[in-house]
Amino acid sequence: MHELPVTQKIVKIADEHCRENGGNRVLKVNMVIGDYSGYVGEAMQTYFGIVAEGTLCEGASLDFVKVEPKLRCDSCGKLFKKQLLSFECPYCGGQGRQSEIGKEFYIDTIEIE
Ligand SMILES: [Zn+2]
DSSP states (O other): OTHHHHHHHHHHHHHHHHHHTTOSOEEEEEEEEETTSSOOHHHHHHHHHHHTTTSTTTTOEEEEEEEOOEEEETTTOOEEEOBTTBOBOTTTSOBEEEOSTTOOEEEEEEEEO
């Protein structure tokens, strides 16, 4: 599972963020994860509890917002949700292609105390 190394990285970032800001511990890490990012948020939550042991993230929770992938129409430029087996634009009937929306993968906020 490739979520393990990235979760270790996130724990390290949150731990350092907490120290740099004079916090005692991390309460929560909020992430944004696109469905096409290649990472599974649920898997990261499982690893987070294990990896966080012995760090300032111990006892903290990992929360994430999922982003649904969207296609961008080649003809009219509008963004729309991909339908099963279809790349057709619902506005003009043009062809859509994968946009950057859905590939998000970043830490939004880190709550400390
Ligand atoms: Zn269109």
